[in-house]
Amino acid sequence: MSEARYKGSPLPIPQQYPLSEEELTARTKALQALLIEKGFLSSDMIERVVSIYEKDIGPLLGARVVARAWVDPEFKKRLLADATKACAELGIGGMQGEHMVCLENTPKVRHVVCCTLCSCYPWPVLGLPPNWYKYPQYRSRLVANPRQTLREDFGLSIPDDVEVHVWDSSAEIRYFVLPQRPSGTEKLTEEDLAKLVTRDSMIGVGDPLPPSSLS
């Protein structure tokens, strides 16, 4: 808070940072209280939007989309042609997924998604992003050194002869990955296949789980 704390500093900051949990709590409540009084917010609205993203919308929805694409070639075609429309067939869509694009991994091409400027992420299929996706490390490293970042930070080694395509979500288009179906899953049901699809495999920083993980 005090300017004096930084006197003589080459980089004067007008406030102490980051704020304490107590200060963040007080300021958030202050804004909430004022907006409740002015009619822009209500107790039930807070509960409702929080609950939707804690309980209803998350990577399980994206996993359903991927599993459907693995078992239904016609759906997969529609998904790759227009992901927004194809997801809507399953009742999936909305905020931060108004214009979705699905990227198919193949033996020769791997996709990975990021947002270097902020935190853009396909909410309807993946839910709200994890902190690592939003924090400076991933956002700075991935576009410059994708293979190194995937290997060192995610334990994912990609051979040099496999192309890596990085998608920086710099506009309002939201990307997610259709990972390759794991081998040994020919007899699994769509429902069991969905259990193998992880959030990270749809961001492109991981692979789906092996079928042995189901038992």
Next chain:
Amino acid sequence: MNGAHDLGGFHGLGRVQREENEPVFHSEWEKGVFALLFATLGNGLINVDEFRFGIEQMHPAYYLSSRYYEHWLFTIEKGLVEKGIISKEELDARARRYREDPQAQLPERKDPKLADRMAALIKRGAPCTRPSVVSPRFAVGQPVRAKNINPTGHTRLARYVRGKRGVIHKVHGTFVTPDTNALGKGENPQPVYSVAFPAWELWGWDSAEPNETIYVDLWESYLEPA
């Protein structure tokens, strides 16, 4: 603006830090700030580009050292005060009250219609596409160069692609222009393209890894023929 938010290629920030079994929200105040997004954007008090531009105006040292939802809190406070929806004085007074009495509760007010409206908004989304007004200037496969410009306002033209050559990969459609919408200067819809840049073009032959392409979505006014 050339701010700390424009992170592509920034060195020295360290490795990605992952949290096992990370919850959707880490605390009550994070839930509160998340709901404030709907109170502001959902009610049309602040637009998404003003919201992002507000965050970009945090001091770089503050931006890089603060929590994610602290960024949201910063821009929501700033936007509401600048638009005169709340005053700095009433905000400070109210924050002081909650700081001095952490047990003090929020005013209780139920508004089922408002809650329903926000749930419907989540389901429907808020598209930034607009009817096309011009035919796209560039076609798929055409070489383009991202302009070397350094606007002090809001832009979605990241520094690491400025001046670099790429190829049009896809024409996405017509979208609101963030640069003007963030400044209250209108939506000015224009075509947006997916542009493919080889890694060596962005980072140079010495630094780039082999066999990599970076796709960046760019508005037409960010591009020139190459």
